[in-house]
Amino acid sequence: MLKAVFDYESNRAKAYTVYNSEKNKKHSVIYKIDKNKWTCDCKWNTLKETYCSHILEVINMERKKKISILAKKLGIN
Numbered sequence: 859m860l861k862a863v864f865d866y867e868s869n870r871a872k873a874y875t876v877y878n879s880e881k882n883k884k885h886s887v888i889y890k891i892d893k894n895k896w897t898c899d900c901k902w903n904t905l906k907e908t909y910c911s912h913i914l915e916v917i918n919m920e921r922k923k924k925i926s927i928l929a930k931k932l933g934i935n
């Protein structure tokens with residue numbers, strides 16, 4: 859199972875670490891704000907142009923976060 863953790867944010871990038879509990883590995887995922895581009899340090903991302911599972915996990919986490927913020931604003935819990 860993959861687990862995405864937010865590391866830090868600067869005015870140019872957002873950084874995350876994605877943990878793979880089965881393989882006991884972790885990957886660094888970085889979102890470059892100025893270029894609107896996602897990168898990951900895994901092999902898949904270097905070889906292919908498509909998003910790897912780590913990047914998708916971070917996008918998914920961010921999406922869930924936004925939904926819960928919106929739900930709080932609307933008073934739905």
Ligand SMILES: [Zn+2]
Nearest residue numbers: 898900910912
């Ligand atoms: Zn990756």
